[in-house]
Amino acid sequence: MFAAARAWWFVRRPRTHGSVVAIWQHGRVLIVQSSYRRQFGFPGGFQKRGETALETARREIFEELRFTISPAALTLAWEGSTAFEHRRDTTTIWEATFDVPPAIRVDGREIVAALWKTPDEARALPLTPPVAAYLERRSSRLLDASAADAIVGNRSESRGDEDNVRSAPLTGTGCETEGQW
Secondary structure (H helix, E strand, O other), rough: OOHHHHHHHHHHOOOEEEEEEEEEEOEEEEEEEOOOOEEOOOOOOEEOOOOOHHHHHHHHHHHOOOOOHHHHEEEEEEEEEEOOOOOEEEEEEEEEEEEEEEOOOOOOOOOEEEEEHHHHHHHOOEEOHHHHHHHHHHHHHHHHHHHHHHHHHHHHHOOOOHOOOOOOOOOOOOOOOOOOO
């Protein structure tokens, strides 16, 4: 079935919209492998007509992993367009962070694997373009924030004022895949 969709995309070159969710737990992110794609990604899928990006994310999490996530648990993390599988795909990436990993069920049909990976471990895998862009940008932002913390920390240590240490926010624009934070 998915091969037929790819053939249709090759002919039509459509614009598609989807939502995926980066599920974080103690510095690890949940990466899934679908039965129809070589690349790993986040759980999620195509947006249905009349559905918001948030509704898509919640529906897809339930369909693929069999757990319910509240809208309040999801934070908009990235939105961008990439050329992928002969289509122009606009993807919204949501983030959710859990102290305890959610109870997920992989059905072995659509999703064949769900793995908790550090960002570095995940980036070593073949990833879908939006997931690769998100992880790369997030890691570079975290590195920038760590460097800023070290600089501010050194300044505050010299003054003995530890309350001045702060992190840079994960905001900004730009990415080779036309994404925005």
